Amino acid sequence: MEFTFDQPLLSTVQSLLSVPDEMEKLLNAPTRSYVQDTKAMAYTPADVKEYPSSFVFVLDMPGLKAEDIKVQIENGNVLSISGERKRDEHPRQKEKEKEKEEAEAKYLRMERRVGKLMRKFTLPENANADAISAVCQDGVLTVTVPKVPPPEPKKPKTIEVKVA
Template sequence: MSLIRRGNAFDPFSVDLCDPFDGFLFGSGSSGGGLFPSFPRVSSETAAFAGARIDWKETPESHVFKADVPGLKKEEVKVEVEDGNILQISGERRKEQEEKTNKWHRVERSSGKLMRRFRLPENSKPEQIKASMENGVLTVTVPKEEPKKHEVKSIQISG
């Protein structure tokens, strides 16, 4: 069973998977001891970064995705289109190399992989996607097609 979600609300265009029983004592979990099938888990090390926040707005001309990817260079982020209509944004922030002489007092910055996928609406032009990055924000612009005008054709009635 897989569910589609966006934040706390369900989104028909998102292809992110979630575990609806996460946190329940009888839930699925990775141990396999629950009453429900197992779902893949994101390690706690990568959890914060893997769930990178992405805004998606629609303008009259395009769909615009904005992703917070602080600390990443544009070379460390990939924007791809799969199967003609799945927008995939991915990247990875690596852990800093630890030296034996260092003593950590707090570790709050996340590391790990980022991957988010969105099913683009039918009015998208995936072959014309543009992406840019500025100040840790990735902006992906997907142009929209002009709405198709419905043509009415009269049919001659015989008989």
């Protein structure tokens, strides 16, 4: 006895099993946070210098205070630097006055970047992740990662040869 589907039922099952192109694009689309992080990394310039005893990372972090910047080590060897620059706020203004003024304000030009700043660097094996220091001065962050000193070469060990 042969089991067969009638044609309408077969086409319905096939259409349920196949994912439409739009749905597949949505399922494979990058998340919003991934896109934001990627843009933040692209728009955060950095200089990386190697000295005999350290690695130095210099990043522009305009408008950020030291307490707004996060420097972390992830997964044991990834240096992660991040922060977020918000629109200008006037700390002396009262909240209601600020809201009213912002509602009336109209940007004529907005060239200064606002939003997330981020960079990640995989540190080399000789980086001492336990001794990292970071200093922020005039909107420039300098992160210093000391190098682990190379191991001293082992001296040859002499084994006494005995007479049997």
